[in-house]
Amino acid sequence: MAGYLIGFLVLAAGLAALTSMQRARRSRDAAADKAHSRPIYHGLNAAIWTGVPAFVFLIVWLMGQNSIINSLVLASFPGADALSGAEKSLLISEIRQVAAGNIFKEPTPEILAAVDHLKSLQSIAVWMMVAVVAAAASIGAFFGYRVIESRFRARHSVERSVTWFMMFSSLVAILTTGGIVASLLYEALQFFARVPVTEFLFGLRWEPQIALRPDQVAGLGAFGMVPVLFGTFAISALAMAVSVPVGILSAVYLTEYAGERFRAVVKPLLEILAGIPTVVYGFFAVLTVAPIVRSLGLSLGLEAAPNSALAAGGVMGVMLIPFISSLSDDAFAAVPRAMRDGSYALGATKGETIRKVLLPAALPGIVGGVLLALSRAVGETMIVVMAAGLIARMTVNPFEAVTTVTVQIVTLLIGDSEFDNPKTLAAFALGLVLFLITLGLNLIALRTVRKYREKY
Amino acid sequence: MNMLTDAAVEQKLHSTSNEAAIKMRGKDVTVHYNGKQALFGVNLDVPEQQVTALIGPSGCGKSTFLRSLNRMNDTIEGCRVGGEITLDGDDVYDPRIDVVELRARVGMVFQKPNPFPKSIYENVAYGPRIHGIARNKSELDQIVESSLEKAALWSEVKDRLNEPGTGLSGGQQQRLCIARAIAVSPEVILMDEPCSALDPIATAKVEELIDELRENYTIVIVTHSMQQAARVSQRTAMFHLGYLVEEGATDKMFTNPDDKRTQDYITGRFG
Numbered sequence: 001m002a003g004y005l006i007g008f009l010v011l012a013a014g015l016a017a018l019t020s021m022q023r024a025r026r027s028r029d030a031a032a033d034k035a036h037s038r039p040i041y042h043g044l045n046a047a048i049w050t051g052v053p054a055f056v057f058l059i060v061w062l063m064g065q066n067s068i069i070n071s072l073v074l075a076s077f078p079g080a081d082a083l084s085g086a087e088k089s090l091l092i093s094e095i096r097q098v099a100a101g102n103i104f105k106e107p108t109p110e111i112l113a114a115v116d117h118l119k120s121l122q123s124i125a126v127w128m129m130v131a132v133v134a135a136a137a138s139i140g141a142f143f144g145y146r147v148i149e150s151r152f153r154a155r156h157s158v159e160r161s162v163t164w165f166m167m168f169s170s171l172v173a174i175l176t177t178g179g180i181v182a183s184l185l186y187e188a189l190q191f192f193a194r195v196p197v198t199e200f201l202f203g204l205r206w207e208p209q210i211a212l213r214p215d216q217v218a219g220l221g222a223f224g225m226v227p228v229l230f231g232t233f234a235i236s237a238l239a240m241a242v243s244v245p246v247g248i249l250s251a252v253y254l255t256e257y258a259g260e261r262f263r264a265v266v267k268p269l270l271e272i273l274a275g276i277p278t279v280v281y282g283f284f285a286v287l288t289v290a291p292i293v294r295s296l297g298l299s300l301g302l303e304a305a306p307n308s309a310l311a312a313g314g315v316m317g318v319m320l321i322p323f324i325s326s327l328s329d330d331a332f333a334a335v336p337r338a339m340r341d342g343s344y345a346l347g348a349t350k351g352e353t354i355r356k357v358l359l360p361a362a363l364p365g366i367v368g369g370v371l372l373a374l375s376r377a378v379g380e381t382m383i384v385v386m387a388a389g390l391i392a393r394m395t396v397n398p399f400e401a402v403t404t405v406t407v408q409i410v411t412l413l414i415g416d417s418e419f420d421n422p423k424t425l426a427a428f429a430l431g432l433v434l435f436l437i438t439l440g441l442n443l444i445a446l447r448t449v450r451k452y453r454e455k456y
Numbered sequence: 457m458n459m460l461t462d463a464a465v466e467q468k469l470h471s472t473s474n475e476a477a478i479k480m481r482g483k484d485v486t487v488h489y490n491g492k493q494a495l496f497g498v499n500l501d502v503p504e505q506q507v508t509a510l511i512g513p514s515g516c517g518k519s520t521f522l523r524s525l526n527r528m529n530d531t532i533e534g535c536r537v538g539g540e541i542t543l544d545g546d547d548v549y550d551p552r553i554d555v556v557e558l559r560a561r562v563g564m565v566f567q568k569p570n571p572f573p574k575s576i577y578e579n580v581a582y583g584p585r586i587h588g589i590a591r592n593k594s595e596l597d598q599i600v601e602s603s604l605e606k607a608a609l610w611s612e613v614k615d616r617l618n619e620p621g622t623g624l625s626g627g628q629q630q631r632l633c634i635a636r637a638i639a640v641s642p643e644v645i646l647m648d649e650p651c652s653a654l655d656p657i658a659t660a661k662v663e664e665l666i667d668e669l670r671e672n673y674t675i676v677i678v679t680h681s682m683q684q685a686a687r688v689s690q691r692t693a694m695f696h697l698g699y700l701v702e703e704g705a706t707d708k709m710f711t712n713p714d715d716k717r718t719q720d721y722i723t724g725r726f727g
């Protein structure tokens with residue numbers, strides 16, 4: 001029904017626009033002085049007045065309708081007052097299931113009566129909705145049409161509406177982010193009500209599985225995130241060790257040495273590398289890289305797990321190469337040609353020019369790119385879920401398995417434990433930590449990149 | 457706006473009448489950019505310890521010729537140089553010539569001042585460092601100071617050598633670039649419209665500087681200002697549409713040119 005209504009609103013707005021444009025043209029031709037706005041603006045204005053308020057009504061109505069109907073149905077259900085909140089929602093969902101025709105067991109007469117009530121309420125609601133929306137559209141159209149006269153500043157009015165719309169769009173992203181952060185904070189606080197913050201931040205043992213039993217929740221120090229964070233940074237460090245040198249050197253080669261033809265082939269290839277889904281990198285890490293790394297570790301006489309930090313970090317590094325290379329590429333390209341010419345004209349070789357002029361000049365941009373890549377490495381999930389381990393361990397041997405914050409979040413949330421269990425809530429606390437780390441990295445990175453942009 | 461004093465005129469006459477040695481020589485120089493010809497058989501001699509001015513309307517190939525003298529054209533993709541250019545009789549496009557060494561001997565100053573985003577000191581020390589000219593820190597200090605001195609910038613920057621070169625005024629930056637070029641002790645200095653971004657006072661300073669530098673260096677300067685060419689140069693070469701129209705002693709070029717195009721250009725009748 002709502003779909004039809006929206007279609008109707010679009011039609012109505014279009015109609016209002018057309019008639020208003022006609023009227024605007026007439027009034028323009030009739031008026032002695034110059035019209036303020038072109039007819040198209042009068043039309044747009046009328047369309048906005050017709051469509052937008054009615055549309056907002058419709059959305060609000062749709063959001064409120066169900067809960068109002070639910071409470072009306074419950075209010076007339078015999079004995080519903082005595083039920084608890086959870087029982088009420090069970091009851092309502094049963095009534096709705098029956099109304100939708102999904103009958104699992106023979107419904108009681110009370111429920112059948114409630115179903116009838118629900119259905120009648122729903123049909124009333126639909127017609128009321130149609131009436132209200134139609135009324136809103138008509139009133140809007142009426143006023144939108146009536147204000148038209150040659151001096152009416154329809155252009156400003158439209159401009160203002162568009163501004164509002166843009167502001168609303170930008171708010172959507174901000175509000176969503178705010179909501180995510182708020183829910184993260186809320187759940188994390190719940191967690192910290194059960195496990196002390198200091199223990200979480202500084203504890204050296206991470207064994208969330210034991211904490212399933214209530215007598216072991218806190219006290220045991222099973223929720224110390226240090227080893228998990230260690231794993232994240234170990235893998236990120238390995239990834240950066242691969243991606244930073246390779247990425248920067250490839251950028252240097254591409255911008256300074258490679259011929260036109262080589263660049264034309266390799267740059268798109270790098271972009272493709274950037275477009276490979278991380279799941280695929282994950283496969284690659286588990287099936288191809290991990291066994292090789294393991295046999296290498298064993299042949300070195302080190303302890304080597306089937307899943308190793310090195311395999312996950314190495315593949316993650318490969319994933320980040322195009323990222324760093326393209327950002328460094330931009331940084332090099334932004335160094336003015338005059339800098340290079342100045343250096344060459346003094347008899348500097350290409351290598352000297354790159355080392356002494358290009359690199360220092362492009363450094364802030366490169367650092368920004370590296371920090372952005374680091375923030376991605378810290379937050380990367382799929383590769384480590386597939387290729388890193390599950391057991392939190394602090395080891396300097398890269399052939400052993402470590403776990404990361406993201407892996408732990410995933411494993412904590414998979415499974416059937418309740419939502420007020422510290423094990424589940426720990427995921428939110430970890431998420432909050434991760435969020436803060438990546439936020440910090442991004443802020444620093446963006447600042448350095450911006451500073452560098454102002455330089456030339 | 458004739459800034460030439462009688463003494464200067466006399467000195468100039470004296471120096472041009474002196475038959476000077478040829479420092480650089482272009483023979484049938486042609487340049488193509490991506491197959492499009494920009495220079496057509498240019499024959500031009502650059503006499504030692506004199507200032508040679510290249511003039512001509514925009515796009516006629518002055519910068520192109522200048523850049524081919526120290527092979528800066530090598531850095532432009534699709535640029536091909538033909539003919540012969542010699543420095544002290546040696547072909548600079550000979551494969552055995554080390555282009556790095558060539559550019560150390562034939563320095564260049566660009567139209568827009570382009571100091572590196574480094575300190576004033578580091579800007580001047582850049583060339584000596586990469587060529588290993590100074591044996592120790594105090595020698596390097598010495599080179600930096602004398603180069604800035606020669607570029608008439610020392611007194612203005614001696615207390616702020618560690619500040620970034622990009623923080624100087626446009627005229628100071630250009631003199632810094634000249635100091636930077638001098639620091640590697642080149643034999644020839646090429647200048648591509650070195651004063652076009654400068655105000656009259658800074659221009660006067662740079663011109664004065666060029667006149668002084670002539671004692672030790674051979675200078676080729678591209679300029680759009682006829683007065684400047686007349687003031688600083690001993691020889692002038694007029695380019696048009698990729699051809700060298702005529703060249704000769706500056707005094708003669710400006711008083712009694714052979715070619716009608718030179719006359720028209722100098723008197724401002726075409727651009």
Ligand SMILES: Nc1ncnc2c1ncn2[C@@H]1O[C@H](COP(=O)(O)OP(=O)(O)OP(=O)(O)O)[C@@H](O)[C@H]1O
Nearest residue numbers: 489490494512513514515516517518519520521532
């Ligand atoms: N990098 C380049 N790529 C392609 N063509 C070029 C390039 N540089 C110069 N040209 C062409 O070569 C011709 C000569 O250019 P050049 O820069 O030497 O002129 P110019 O005399 O220095 O002009 P101006 O006085 O404006 O600096 C022009 O037609 C120009 O379009």
Ligand SMILES: [Mg+2]
Nearest residue numbers: 518519520648
């Ligand atoms: Mg030029």
